[in-house]
Amino acid sequence: MAARIASLARRPASRYTRRPASVWREWAMTLNNLPPVLGLDFGTTNTVAAIPGPGGQPLALPIPHGEAPDGVFRTVLAFWHEEATPRQLEVEAGPFAVDVFLDRREECRFLQSIKTFAASPLFQDTRIEGRTFRFEDLMHAFLRRYRHHTGDHLPVWPERLVVGRPVAFAGIDADDTLAETRYRAALEPFGIPDIRFVYEPVAAAYHFARRLTGPATVLVGDFGGGTSDFSVIRFEPGAGGGQPSADALGHAGVGVAGDAFDQRIVQEAIAPLLGKGGRYRSFGKWLDMPVQYYADLARWNHLALMRSQRTLRELDELARASEDPAPVRRLIGFLAREQGYLLYRAVANAKRALSDAQDTVLAVRLGDDEIALPLSRRDFEAWIAPDLQRIADAVDLCLARAGLAPEQVDRVFLTGGSSYVPAVRRLFEQRFPPGRVETGDQLVSIALGLVGVG
Template sequence: MSALSSDLSVGIDFGTSNTVVAIADSSGRVEAVTFDHGGAALKVYVTAMCFWDERHGNGRRTHVEGGPWAIEQFLEGLNAHRFIQSFKTFAASATFQETRIFRERYRFEDLLTAFLRTLVRHGGSKLDFAARNVVVGRPVQFAGHNPNDELAMQRYRAAFSKLGAEEANYVYEPVGAAFFFARQLDHDATVLVADFGGGTSDFSVMRFSHQGGVLKAEPLGHSGIGIAGDAFDYRVVDRVVSPRLGKGGFYRSMDKILTMPNHYYANFARWNQLALMKGSGDLKELRELARVALDPAPLEKFIDIVEYDLGFALYRAVSSAKMALSTDEEATFHFNGEGVDIRATITRGEFEGWIADDVARIAATVDEALAAAGVDAADIERVFLTGGTSFVPAIRRLFVNRFGEEKLTSADQFESIAYGLALIGQTEEPGRWAA
């Protein structure tokens, strides 16, 4: 990292799939914190953790790593381990109380604290939260069924406080992206910012104006929905993978033939839930079902994926196919591990049919942001898209049809929010932007 002045602010974009941290100084310079891993300087820290158990003397000790080090530890697989990903999705869930990892119980705030400690350890001295003005991004609406925003923010504050950021400001993620984008503007404009993450899609309408040579920003309206990249992944897993693992199959109970319970497959298709299936009672119940299944072979493959922690490999296979469909009319989905081999061709038309309801709900949420701001689509002069899901053709088409190709612009899909949050930390009243 190049030298910055001592008066620094930290912007943290804690994402469902990836986390980015940026540092800004009073001169307006901003840059991402880099993480040196395997000779590469990474600006993106994967939002994942690997816990592993080792013998120490007469007892055992649990260790934890995060980001690329978590993936490395998981792939080495030298010790008993638990791999956790997409855990941000639990933030606003009142039904998620805790999960057990080896001998310890972890609430959401404990998971987030453990993750942040790995982030700080690898990020270096500039990530001294206690000595910085810290601005943390948050969704307009958290992911999950019936999300409890107040609970999520209590959990966020508890975790960040443990690292010294008791006075952190929490700002809507699209507002952070808007601050980054505003540096490109040379005129007054009403801007729609669309931020597509792993768990949520968030929208903010902002009015930027120049007053006395200073760019001023006024938030006009916000909206959000718990549908984004992970929801699209769910559709792929549900349509392509789960039917090959026993979904829709039958088992015998007493003298009745019953359909396999769907809730196991619903959990399997959600990355955050899949990461916990091994430690819950699901695995035991699946083994019992396999003994009475009319065709146990597919269910045994399901069990192998859970038992051998193949969720991350499945995630990469789904992401690869989804990315290919952003540029090609069809893609080959291929997952292989521990004797489980699934291959299928997916056309873009099929994929768009699977996600059509999700896209329609995202479109309705865009309308909510416009209504909250009191503007029409014609009043929006620029549309700033950020996040990997913004490259999905069906999503981009939604904005082209609504606002016109000429109004659309985008930037680095990972860094823009963190950059903007750090810049907000340099404003006279960063708390003014708190959600």
């Protein structure tokens, strides 16, 4: 299987590749030797890799694309066929995959949040354009393309790879051992001799520790796309100014984060426009629209796999029998035209806007219709209240495992993209004494910290 993916991934999609020469030159100057260690934060939404830079400061590998600031590379994959070589399946990743998708739309399969499959025993494989992909095949294809785009900065993989992993993987019946096995299978063909796994919040704690000037007990909360993870670490300064010692006192995690928040927006605001809650007539009786279409709609990792001919046929029959066919037809148009990524982007933008403002408008195309939905932070916070409760329970569990009361924690460091959500920050401001909560380096702290741990 690996060999097949290797051949799939080999051909660069050159017309989608942009490489400003200045980026390469700047980096060629900093990197004369191969890095001894690479920290890899393979995230649900974003992937970042870092190496020790000049002076030992970790540096995120740059990606020569305008939509990859600071080396933050979207964890997405696109698969498609070129007309000239119809038998060959092409694959692209990150912002380059977004370009392919926006160019080709229906002719392309676009996958997001693949990490959410990592620990799922239910996810064996998926069919894409007539081929079978296991999780490890998807991750492998993604990392191959990622390394390709890092170009001269990572001509080969280094001797040691320090890979982040959540404390608890996302997904129903998540099996952490299975996820690690799959990660190893995805990485194995690269031939890296030394692969280590480190909890993502531990890596963030190492990154944060550079701000410390004395001994401190630090709680880190890392809020990503798929998981919210917590670690409590006791740092003691190193003798004679050397490396500080770190003692992990407790960890906890929950598979609830940014994707779950998106899901609430989709369920509450979007799904009713696509027929959720409507009725259809079957054998003389009125029945509720089947819920499974709407459940998958809000799971970014499932959405792209939903557009099968069978699903479209079933929905067509439901539309004919529906009390109000227009929303069901809109759902068919939405799926048939692969508008899932556009919905994802609109929801993520609206959510981000609500981190700064009380109100926003979610603008999106669904089928043939341009929708403009007003959203308020108040509604959003009410929708995500059950998620915030599960996150708060994980924080309390982490403190209990560490055997500490909140007052015994000296510093609290919140990182990850979802730590921008004001209601998430409030959970900590309410729990800890004033002035102890800090944030920063939301999208790169894990990768930079992994280099320090390794």
